[in-house]
Amino acid sequence: MKIKFKASVVLLHILFWSLVTVLLWSLLEPQKTGGVPKFRYLRMLQGPFLFYINYLILVPMLLLKKRIFWYVLASILFLALFNFLNVQLAPAAPRLETMEQFNEATKGFRFPPPPNGFRYMLPVTFSLSIFLLGGVFALITDFYKRDSTATHMEAKKKEMELQFLRTQLNPHFLFNSLNSIYSLVRSKSNDAPEAIIMLSELMRYMLYEVNENKVMLEKELNYIKSYISLQRMRLINSENVKLQIHGNTNELKIYPLVLITFIENAFKYGTDYKGNTNINVVIEIINNELLLNVDNIIGHHKKDYVNSGVGLQNINNQLEFLYKNKYSLITKEENGFYKVELRLKLV
Template identity: 45%
Template structure:
């Protein structure tokens, strides 16, 4: 199920709007008092923008985010003090003409001081956008890494699910071929029908089951075809029941999710005399699907290393696809084997 893509404004447009807003707040008092905008304010604003993006695109990625903390701090201190000192002396603050006597006294005091006269206020004014650049870049990198982690995790889950499905398909094909083989040995007239039935099953597996999600009604048709194929194989199929109830339209589920439980029931629900007892009940409700399968355990049940491969696979798939939204209960009392699965849609 693909999430709808959200539309965001381009990053450059957002940054342009913010910087224009900041500049507007700075020059607003001058417009309010009908004064001309001092040239030094425009220059310092441009320099603040330049420092911000130099820090954002170069210093933070190449030093701070690469664990070169001491180098980054050293470069930052030198940069802030150098820019602040240079601009403060090249473009000193402009004062209104009414402040002329005060300006003259300040000049006299500055001339009486050492040549390296300086105030910390310009450093603070440039440090604010500088620190904001750090915060924004670190947050952006954390967000990007989190998105990358989720993407890698999703791809890992998808690859694991695909691997489980590739394990399931050959397992199912092997069992189906055994069914047709048993019919051919018996020279059953239903052999050709079974081959056609298997071809329909394989068509579904090739063209539909490779999708992540399939319509529920197609999956149900697949189950019906499988049960029909098993009935052809069995000598006694009177106790094979398949009941499907509910509205299966407009619902989608992961492909091949139920077949392992049904396949397992037929595999172990037949004794050495060919007598079988398998009951399958699939109930489709508005917000849930319930699968109930019960089979009589055959007396001559043979366990092998590969037995239960399909069941383990479908358990893993359920944990991946329906975490905390499914219920699976399996009971084996030695005589009956019951599976009760509920999916919350």
């Protein structure tokens, strides 16, 4: 663990030790005295010294690196040396042999006189407590740092995976759209120039808008409208290609490119043996919930499970990333139609 001294952390430590100093001073210093012994000032620094030896040195260098034996040994040796020097070098406090002397020192409180070893036991207990407190703080700091790092890395990983999924999805969309424009050019349709312009607008949306975390639902719906208009241009008969949108977007937002894959696949597989395309797309917004229904006739285009399934597989993965526990997806074949029902909670 590498300790980073942020301003807020330093301020917190200063505040903590200021409060501890004031508390100890009020409890231990006599109220009536002709002056404060100089060694008392030195002892006030012992707490922070013990705390930070463990917090900054022993725990990071030994305990967190799983050198438990060396940590225990170093801690025992350090505390033994510290307390030995503390007792030997510090001026001895006057021994309170009689009840009168003890009562005088405690300003009238009536307690039995302390045992003879009390002057040694109290400093040892104090030094051990402060030393252990530094270790506990170091472990807590390390725990929260690791937890924060793990959370950040997990979010980063999901973002990278999502970006990877989108890079797979974009070419899938592009290939389908280029096939549509190719059909228009081959048939020398007057709609080909308009289709190319429409495709450029769609690509601009994909390149610049979808980089945001979420987009306005209204923008995404306009994107879907433009895509369906582009597909209609290449069809000989587009009467049975229907799009219905009901409800108010209410400034709602949605993750981009979540809906389009189902519509892409409907166009790819929704043409029968006679060349008729039958697709019905219904989008309903009810309060904060979006319902997408896509029905397409099961056409003659045999599905390529190796290549063509990239879009649907990716959208399933994206739904798990973006709307986990906030969506339901049902796909089924019924009466010669392939049906998709997707529900999304947008908040």
